Amino acid sequence: MKSKLSTVLPLAALATVSMALVTSVPAHAFTIGCPSSIADNVTGTSGCQYSDSANQDSVSPNRPLTVNQEGFFGITNWSFGGKIGTNSGYAGTQSGQSGSWNLASVFQSSWTDVMLIFKSGNGTTLVGYELKDGVKAGNWTSPFESSLFGGNNTKDVSHISVYYREGGNSAAVPEPATILGTMAAGSLLLGRKKLQRKAQ
Template identity: 55%
Template sequence: MKATAIACLIITGIGATVIANSAPAHAASFSTCTTSQFNIADNVTGTSSCQISNDFNQDFLNTNPSTVNQAGFFDLTNWEFGGKIGENSGYGGTGSGQSGTWDISSVVQNSWNNVMLVFKSGQGTNLVGYKVTDGITSGSWISPFEQAAFNFNSNGSRNVSHVSVYYTKGAKPPVTSVPEPGTIVALSLYGGSILVSRRRKNQTVG
């Protein structure tokens, strides 16, 4: 009986840990950056992931939470605005037009866990976010606002209005490993053997 209770406590503890580390839920949706018709995932070098927001075409900063946190880019809702590329923000590079560069080497901090570049264009396009690869601080880009990706009625690509930099701070959460079922059984048996041993000892003493 008690051994079963111990096993239940172990399983309950694991369940609580998994739930606590699950990704935050958000209402926004995203489109893929790669299909059989287009591929804008590699338009920005030095990045590992790309998402097109289906809900937001403006990166307004005067709301709480900010647009990128409402959207939940890359399943994160704690993005902080760092500034715009090439606009007296300390970031190097060019942040508008058909192509340019980005450079965060002079401002990046050890406390930054994630960095994201958000590209904005004009009407008929939504925000495109690129998650920067860990350890990379500079790269180049070409406009992700291609006709095939956004289905607007024009040839070629639209200009980028600006590129914004976002980051998250704080210690990275530890990776919680879930024990194999065999480990749980072993722990339960171990707890049961302790109880049996105590009962025999008590019987001997009496």
């Protein structure tokens, strides 16, 4: 009886800790792969994702960047570069239905990932395009099509923000199942060691 109880208690503790972690983590918005209708609206890109909830592109210095909270392309350490057509060196068409973008004068060889975030207005969320390696310029058409965001017509882009990541260390978002699995394996190993010590 004592042996069964010593086996059940660590498992119960593990279940309690796991549930506490899952329920105490704040709700996290996420990104979704773009439908084919907008996936290729920006030239020179390798991927497209849109947020399920974020409609503001906050770059305020006293708040976390929205794109990091959303985890665009599984990355949470993006840095803000500038806005197309607004900041020096970030050339191109800043708003409307279509245009161009050019980062050639600001692009750094240390940038390992570069992303363009498109923002519109009411009834839309942020749409991100990850650039292919070495691509510094291209064209775009508004991703805010009625098929995805409703309305009768494609909505205008209000601005395009550029984000980059430097260096080789990825701050990819860990999968919840991986975290819980690692915790479960560690707890089981600890419980097993305790049982082995008691058996000796």
